[in-house]
Amino acid sequence: MVLKHEIFIEPFGLNRLLHIYIPDDIKKGEKFPVMYMFDGHNLFFDSDATYGKSWGIKKFLDSSNTRIMIVGLECNHEGNKRLWEFSPYSFKDKYFGSVKGYGKILINWIADYLKPMIDENFPTLSERKFTGLGGSSMGGLMSVYGTAIRSDIFSMGACLSPFYEHIFKKLVEELSKAEVNPETKFYISWGRYEVHSKKQLAVESEKNLIISRILTFKGVQVFPHLMVEGGHNETSWEMENPIWMTELGLIR
Known part of the structure; x- marks a missing residue:
């Protein structure tokens, strides 16, 4: 089943919708690993998805x-505020203008407020080894960043098609200095058809390999x-569901 629950994000002063998947037939005493994922509206149902196609999770x-x-945490749909909330760093873009990096605030809110609330109200396996982050594009960036920076809470990251434009140097600098729990797993993917030339593919591949x-x-x-x-779309990310879940040990 998928439950929809409104929650208040105190650092932003905004209400936001959660899309929560939990198995239908819960057995007595059963508890579950939890993946906290970005763009929750795009994860489960085509009818909720921004472009009419979900991940089909x-x-x-x-x-x-x-x-x-x-x-699944729904994004901020107001203007380009999704970029603000899903970027750890501020940057300027010729199309979107100035973007303020609120991503670290959001990651800390997920780790320090949302997770405890979910653990209190749902049958979760609350230990670090059963807790992860996941997302695509800006959500993929947040999953790389958040899993590394808050590896005290998250032990795995599903980082699909992470968006590195404008912020790659800052990300490399911070990750290079970060203390990351060695008992952490990252699935990092990128698609051949996310770019338009072999040169662009080589550049994108190198960025992901540098992070790796x-x-x-x-x-x-x-x-x-x-x-x-693979492309930069939900159809491609849907095909990766069995891959990232297997690599991260969620499918046994």
């Missing part, structure tokens, strides 16, 4: 009998994936 979890919870190397040198497990037929 509910369908996959139901059909594969994968016993996990997903807590930085994290690997800290002793964590990184699973980099070039999706040969």
Whole structure:
């Protein structure tokens, strides 16, 4: 089932909708690993998705009998505020103008407020080893950043098509200095058809491999994936559901 629950994000002074997946047939005493994911409206149902196509996660979890919870946080749909909330760093863009980086505030709110609230009200496996972050594009960036910076809380990150434009240097600098719990796993993917030339693909691949190397040198497990037929869209990310869940140990 997918529950919809409104929550107040105190640092932003805004209400926001959560899209929470939990298996239908909960057995007595059963508890679940939890993935906290960005763009919750795009995860489960095409009718909720921004572009009319979701990741189809509910369908996959139901059909594969994968016993996990997903807590999807809907983005801010006002103007370009999604970029503000889903970027750890401020930057300027010729299309979107000045973007203020509120991402660290949001990550800390998820770790320090949202997670305890979910643990209190749902049958979760609350330990770090059962808790992860996931998302695509800006949500993929937030999953790389948040899993590394708050590895005291998150042990795994599903980082699909992370968006590095404008902020890559700052990300590299912060991750290079960060203390990351070595018992952490990252799934990082990018698609061949997210770019328009072989040169762009080489650049994008190198960025993901640089991030992968930085994290690997800290002793964590990184699973980099070039999706040969992948694009920057929900249809592609839906195809990755069984891959990232398997790599992160959610499917056994």
